[in-house]
Amino acid sequence: MYIISRCLLGFNCKYDGGNNKNDDIVEFFRTHDCVTVCPETAAGLESPRVPSEIKEVRVTEDGKDVFTVVSKTGDDMSEVFDYGARLSLASVLVEAGNRIDRKGIIEGAVLKANSPSCGTGVVYDGTFTGTLTKGLGVFADKLIDACLEERNNPDISDENRLFADDFKVCDENSFARVFGNK
Numbered sequence: 333m334y335i336i337s338r339c340l341l342g343f344n345c346k347y348d349g350g351n352n353k354n355d356d357i358v359e360f361f362r363t364h365d366c367v368t369v370c371p372e373t374a375a376g377l378e379s380p381r382v383p384s385e386i387k388e389v390r391v392t393e394d395g396k397d398v399f400t401v402v403s404k405t406g407d408d409m410s411e412v413f414d415y416g417a418r419l420s421l422a423s424v425l426v427e428a429g430n431r432i433d434r435k436g437i438i439e440g441a442v443l444k445a446n447s448p449s450c451g452t453g454v455v456y457d458g459t460f461t462g463t464l465t466k467g468l469g470v471f472a473d474k475l476i477d478a479c480l481e482e483r484n485n486p487d488i489s490d491e492n493r494l495f496a497d498d499f500k501v502c503d504e505n506s507f508a509r510v511f512g513n514k
């Protein structure tokens with residue numbers, strides 16, 4: 333099972349009311365077992381909406397990232413983005429856990445580049461100037477954390493592990509290289 337950012341499939345859930353449709357990813361979705369997520373829609377945000385960016389990331393003592401997310405009009409969106417990311421992650425894990433053959437079922441994720449929710453390596457830097465900086469979106473961060481937690485938890489039996497050993501996350505730009513041969 334693969335997780336895909338919904339806007340990559342042509343859903344108009346992007347902040348500006350449009351989408352980021354990518355024909356290769358649509359074809360992959362058509363031919364593979366996939367679930368879609370849009371953490372910002374899950375949080376109840378409408379499309380179109382005021383864009384938001386990650387302003388700051390604080391790391392807690394137990395190694396968790398806490399994101400400060402602000403909208404272009406200055407509203408603190410941190411809790412909204414956190415809620416949408418947690419809800420989306422929970423829905424993915426429930427879906428995977430409900431499958432009969434669930435061992436290692438989550439094989440990968442194709443997430444929209446640069447997004448404050450879905451970004452997988454670089455995100456906009458909180459200045460709303462189009463500047464990118466290294467980092468993960470709020471949902472991508474929680475998804476990768478969930479995989480690492482499962483891997484590091486000796487109490488989860490092999491049969492109950494939802495993430496595949498070779499679980500990988502990529503964006504639409506690296507999709508062909510990472511999953512193109514699947």
Ligand code: SF4
Binds near residue numbers: 371444
């Ligand atoms: S990048 Fe993620 S949160 Fe933003 S519209 Fe696409 S799926 Fe939704």
